[in-house]
Structures are given as structure tokens and as C-alpha cells.
Amino acid sequence: METLANLESFVRSAEQGGFSGAARRLGLTPAAISRNVAMLERNLGIRLFHRSTRKLTLTEDGERFLTAIRDNLEGLQAAIAEAGGERREPAGVLKVSLSPTFGTDHILPLLPDFLKSYPGIQIDWQFDNRQVDLVAEGFDAAIGGGFELSPGIVSRVLAPAHIIAVASPAYVAGRTLPLDPAGLGELDGIVMRSDRTGRIRQWMMRNAAGEEMAAAPKETIVVNDPAAMCRAALLGLGVTLIAVPDVLPHLESGALIRLVPKWYADAGPISVYYASRTLLPAKTRVFIDFVADHFKRQRLAERFAGSLG
The missing domain is CATH 1.10.10.10 (Winged helix-like DNA-binding domain superfamily/Winged helix DNA-binding domain)
Incomplete structure (x- = not known):
């Protein structure tokens, strides 16, 4: 046989x-x-x-x-x-791809509790702003947004990736706050250049009523990384359009404030991606469930939703 x-x-x-x-x-x-x-x-x-x-x-x-x-x-x-399944503990190397800012801020802090629950699992995580080929590059999973689903890959949605406008209190002090996204054009902008296309990323914002309006701050500072955008905003250098997860701690502490709070752009969902096999390795299955459960308990889908103002 x-x-x-x-x-x-x-x-x-x-x-x-x-x-x-x-x-x-x-x-x-x-x-x-x-x-x-x-x-x-x-x-x-x-x-x-x-x-x-x-x-x-x-x-x-x-x-x-x-x-x-x-x-x-x-x-x-x-x-x-x-x-x-009932006799075997999840074990082996868990290879995961994550975006640097989101992975460091929201997934890496889960490791102590995860490894305490599954001591047989070894971590091999790569933090990179790109879409990996899960199968060809040997990844068990990836977490991020905007992945194109190739054959054999499925996703489990964790939260929305909503883009909002933020600036520091020091920057907006003494300035007239914009009433809508068009007004952002009067402010110094911290904008992002796409590594893939080489172009400045443009966002079309919307509100709860379904109205849409382009948001185009001045291209005062150009960077290629969300962490740099956030840091520049904290330094009082201007307004930036950035995903809620990348600035959530600073919004909650008051270090950054949200401009045109009724408006947001939708960059698609934040998801965990993995191979669509009938049998997932135990290490991958428990990791996906662990992350999804954390997002549910911490209400991260709701906290990341720029549509809620």
C-alpha cells in the first residue's frame, strides 16, 4: 500500500x-x-x-x-x-507575512499569549509592504489588505481598512478646519508614493449619506511608508490620509485628531489569507482562530471603522 x-x-x-x-x-x-x-x-x-x-x-x-x-x-x-487531532498539539514553524506597521502594532503583541497556549509552535514572521505568494514562498498565512486572491487562496475578513484624515493639535491650532475633503487641499499634506506604481496615492472619500468627494492635500511631504506618515503627522508637519489601525492609539490618546470626521475612504477589508486546503495544519488553524477571536473580543472591527465617525 x-x-x-x-x-x-x-x-x-x-x-x-x-x-x-x-x-x-x-x-x-x-x-x-x-x-x-x-x-x-x-x-x-x-x-x-x-x-x-x-x-x-x-x-x-x-x-x-x-x-x-x-x-x-x-x-x-x-x-x-x-x-x-485530539491527541496532537499544534507544532512546527509558523511562517506569516504581515505589513510592518499593522503587524507590529496589532499582531505582534498577541505573541506572548499565543505561545503560552501553543508552546510547540515556532515563529517565522516577515514584515513587508508587499503581497506575497503564499504557496510559492511557503507562507502558512498572511495578514493585510488589498490582496488579490490567486487560485487556491481564501481569506477571512478581520476588520475594515478605512482611510481617514488626521493631523496633530499643534498643526491645526489657529487654522480654520476644513468642512469637507475638498478643504484638505488648503493644508500641507503628508502623502504616500506607491512602491508599485510610483504615483502619489489618491483617495475618494465618502460620507454616511453616500456622497463622494476627492481628498487632495498639498504634496508637501512625500514618503512611502505608513509609519513615516504617522510620525510626520505627530511632528506637526501637516495632514495625512491614513488607515485607522495605523493611528488608532494616537487618536485615542489625543496626540492626533481627526479632520472631516464624517468622511472616510474604503481601502477594502483587512483579512487573514491562507491556502484553501480541506485540511489546514493545526498550527495555521489555531493561529487564524486566535487572531480572529482577539479582533472580536477587542471590537477592533468597530474601532477601525472610519464610517462611524
Whole structure:
């Protein structure tokens, strides 16, 4: 009887189009995946892949075998997990991608309690302002906003990513406060240049009545990082349009104040992203549930909602 490792190595190699992609998905080396597939071919007495230096393609026998076992493999994995789930503690390296500001402010502080609950899990987190390829780069999960969902990836919404206008009390002192987003154009702006497009980010703000209006402060200071935008605003250098989570502590302390409070821009949801497998590794499942439960208990979805004024 074939081992589950051999069968899964074959299925993931077919899905990824190579041993390297399957290795990243399964946390093994390409050499180990190749050995597992070769053993499967030897035991079955058929060739499953055409191999070349550039790519891996299924043979006719491989196509038929993949069709026959793919759905059954998922069911077998789920059955094994259910049978042993109560006895096994979540363990292993948890590789997660997070945006620097949001990850540092809102996810990193969860680590002490998380590791106390799951001491068998090791942390490998990367803080970067980019969308990662979860499968190709071997990530278990990613947390952020604006991800394009590639095939095989799903998301669980945590909170809204609403953009609001903020400035320091020192900056607005003695100035006439704007009544709507158009009025922001009279103020010094701390704006963000997109690393991807090279252009200054523009926002269309809306209010509860559904009205929309462009917000365009002067391009007085240009940076490429939300943390720098927040810091510049705290220094009294102008007004900035920024996501609520990035400035929430400063709003609550009074170090920053919100301008045109009835207006906000919607940048989409903040979500946790992960591979849409029938069987999630226990380490990934408990991490997702832990984060989602924290957001619920702390009412972060409500506190991040710029639509509430």
C-alpha cells in the first residue's frame, strides 16, 4: 500500500508543475519530493511525469491517476487529522507575512499569549509592504489588505481598512478646519508614493449619506511608508490620509485628531489569507482562530471603522 507522503508528493507536484513548488507547499526538500514520486512510480509500475530541465508534465497515466486519487486524498487527510487531532498539539514553524506597521502594532503583541497556549509552535514572521505568494514562498498565512486572491487562496475578513484624515493639535491650532475633503487641499499634506506604481496615492472619500468627494492635500511631504506618515503627522508637519489601525492609539490618546470626521475612504477589508486546503495544519488553524477571536473580543472591527465617525 502506498504511503500518504508518496501520494501527496505526487498530487502537489502535479498542482505546482514541479518538485520545487510541491516542496515549498509541503515543507520538504525538492529531492525528498522527487524520491517520493519515483518510489510511487516504481511501485505502480508506470511513469507519472514527463521530466525535463524546464518543467514537469503529467503523462496520460499520470493524468488518469491524478483524477482518480485527488479527491480521495483530501478525504484521507481529513480522516487522519480528525482521528489524531485530539491527541496532537499544534507544532512546527509558523511562517506569516504581515505589513510592518499593522503587524507590529496589532499582531505582534498577541505573541506572548499565543505561545503560552501553543508552546510547540515556532515563529517565522516577515514584515513587508508587499503581497506575497503564499504557496510559492511557503507562507502558512498572511495578514493585510488589498490582496488579490490567486487560485487556491481564501481569506477571512478581520476588520475594515478605512482611510481617514488626521493631523496633530499643534498643526491645526489657529487654522480654520476644513468642512469637507475638498478643504484638505488648503493644508500641507503628508502623502504616500506607491512602491508599485510610483504615483502619489489618491483617495475618494465618502460620507454616511453616500456622497463622494476627492481628498487632495498639498504634496508637501512625500514618503512611502505608513509609519513615516504617522510620525510626520505627530511632528506637526501637516495632514495625512491614513488607515485607522495605523493611528488608532494616537487618536485615542489625543496626540492626533481627526479632520472631516464624517468622511472616510474604503481601502477594502483587512483579512487573514491562507491556502484553501480541506485540511489546514493545526498550527495555521489555531493561529487564524486566535487572531480572529482577539479582533472580536477587542471590537477592533468597530474601532477601525472610519464610517462611524
